[in-house]
Amino acid sequence: MQFSRLGSSELEVSRVCLGSMTWGLQNNQHDADEQINYALSQGINFIDTAELYAVPPSAQTYGKTEAIIGNWLARHREKREQLVLATKISGRGVSWIRDGAPICGQSIIQAVDDSLSRLNTDYIDLYQLHWPNRTSPHFAKHWPGMVTFSDVDKAEEVESMLDILQALQTCIVQGKIRHWGLSDDTTWGINTYLRLSTEHNLAKPVAIQNEFNLLHTKDWPYLVENCVHEDIAYLPWSPLAAGSLTGKYVDGARPEGSRWTYMQRNGLFRDTPQANQAVKEYTSLAKHYGVTPAQLALAWVNQVDGVTSTIIGATTMCQLKENIHAFDLHLTEAQLNDIGAVLQRFPSPY
Template identity: 65%
Template sequence: MKYVPLGRTGLNVSRVCLGTMTWGTQNNQADADEQIEYALANGVNFIDTAEMYSVPPTAESYGKTEVIIGDWISRHPERREEFILATKIAGPGLKYIRGGSNISGKTVIEAVDASLKRLQTDYIDLYQLHWPNRTTPHFAKHFPGTISFSDVERNEQSAQILDILHGLDACIKAGKIRHFGLSDDTTWGISEFLRLSEKHDLPRVASIQNEFSLLHAKDWPYLIEHCVHEDVAYLPWSALAAGALTGKYLGGARPEGSRWTYAQRHGIFRDTPLVDKAVTAYVDVAKKYEMTPAQLALAWCDQVDGVSSTIIGATSLEQLKEDMDAFDLNLSDEALQDIMAVFKLYPVPF
């Protein structure tokens, strides 16, 4: 296993981050225990979760994943220091979470306390804002005209960010969290957090996790360049495009129990004719180089300049093993050329 710095935190994280969002809906406690044990035994020292999980998010599934992780920690308290634990506060819009309110300094403190209780731990290594208070071009909102940046009141957003930073600072000083990061944010969001933290001597953003894959590479190059030069760790999520890049959904297939058989909060927006064509082509490339389509997609993501640690999730131990093996693969120049030939045909398939 290879390890990389988590921004300027002084922490080193494995290139593989164990994602957990299916635990509580598609996976039970025994499944989670098995995955945690395998990941830790094979060098993974980074686990990511969120108060909103499990997915699809519902009032009934809220907090279930943290409870499952907390159950494991309660039975293995001596192993808590073996891994860096990351979780997230939900952004606005979910009525069953703090009435759907914006993130604020006050709600950060409340949410941290609630997560600590569910996780049965004294501290969270990386506490992330799941999505900003303002609407950002994520979840298929990245095409021109989908959202309006001009409608956002900059000073209001800056004031909210400053308030959030004060809440995070209070949690860090209390020893409840060690560092903080962003998720589903933009270059402006990163820069504003950096500007305000420097101006007011408040905690510095350590990382950002955004969707990034062969089917959705909008963060390359501008946001990732920003992360590299500002020492903000870039953590891709959905490197398999919610499973699309495994090839299992080709031709409208919906394997029993798979993620796309569940109702999705934002709909199955990755299911497009162009995605089908792109995935078909990537499957052919994977066959040529004798690897699975999932391994091809993950190995490609891992080698992208500026990527720190890739968040992977699996609904079975077999899938987890397959996915983790991808990070031991080296894509040849020829393989990368074949991948890019497909990418250039389908750069934005959804």
Template identity: 65%
Template structure:
């Protein structure tokens, strides 16, 4: 396993981050235990979760994934030091989580305490804002014109950011969280937080967690350049585009129990003709170079400059083993060239 520094935190994280959002719906406590144990045995030291999880989110299941991790930690208290644990506070919009309210100083304090209880731990290594208070071009809202940036009250948004940073600072001083990060943010949002941290001597964001894959590479080059220049770790989520890049959904296939058989909050927005065509091409490229489609997609992601650790998820041990092994599979220059040709043809298929 290879490791990278998590921004300016001084923490060394594995290039593979174990995602947990299926734990509680598609996976049981026993499944999660097996995944954690196997990942640790392979050198993975980074686990990502969120108060929102599992996904698809629901009021009935809210917080259940953190409780699953907390159950493992309760049974393995001496191994807390072996993992770098990341969680997130939900953004606005879900009525069953703090009445759908925006992230505020008060909600940060409350959410951190609630997550600590569910996780059975005294501290969270990386605490992230799951999505901004303002409408941002994420979760299927990235098409040109889909979001009106001029509608944002930038002064009010910046004031909210400062208030949030002050609350995070309180949690850091209390030892409840070690470092702070962002998720589903933009270059403007990132830079505002960095500027405010410097101006007011508040915790600096050390990471950015955004969707990034062969089907959704919009953060290259602008946001990723920003992250590299500012020493902010970039953490891709959904590097297999919700499992689509495995090829298992081609020709309208829906394997039993797979992600696309569950109702999605934003619909199955990745299911388009362009996606089908792009994935077919990537499957052919993988086959031509003796790789599985998952190995191709994950190795490509790991190879992108600026990537610190890629968040993977699996619903079976077979998938988990293949996904972790993919990061030890170097891509040939010929494979990179073939991938680039397909990416050029299908830069934004959904």
């Protein structure tokens, strides 16, 4: 297993980050235990979760994933120091979490304590803002005209960001979190937090996790370049496009128990004719190379300049082993050229 430094922090994280959002709905405690134990045996030291999970989110499953990890930690206290544990505070709009209120300093103080309790730990290595208070161009809102940036009250937004920073600093001083990061944010979000951190002598963000995969490369090159030069770890989530890049959903297929058979909070926005055709072509390339479509997609993300660690998830041990093995693969220049040719034909299929 290879490791990278987590942005400007002192933490070294595995190039594979174990995602957990299926634990508590598609996976139970036993499944999660098995996945965690296997991941650690393969050298993975980085686990990502969130108070919102399990996914698809609901009031019934809120906090269950953190509780499952906490149950494992309670039985493996000696392994806590080996882990880099990341979790996230939910943003506005989820009615059963703080009545759908936006993130503020007070909510961070409470949410950190709640996550610590569920996780059965004294500290969180990386605490992330799951999405910003303003509407950001993520979750299929990246097309022109879908977000009106000029409608945002910049002064009000910046004031809110400073309030958030001050609360995060309080948690760091108290030893409850070590570092903090962003999720589903933009270059403006990153740079505004960096500026406020410098101006007020507060902790800087060390990471951002955004969706990034062969079907969704909108962060390249501008946001990724920003991360590289500002020493922000870039953590791709959904590197398989919610399972689409495995090929299992091609031409409308819906395997029993798969994620796309569950109600999706934002709908199946990744399921477009263009994405379907692109997946067929990537699947054909994978077969030609003698790897699985999932391994092709993960190996491609791993080699992108600026990527620190890729967040993977699995519902079965077979999937987990397949996905982890992808990070042992080295794509040749010829293979990258073939993949790039498909990417140029389908640069933004959803």
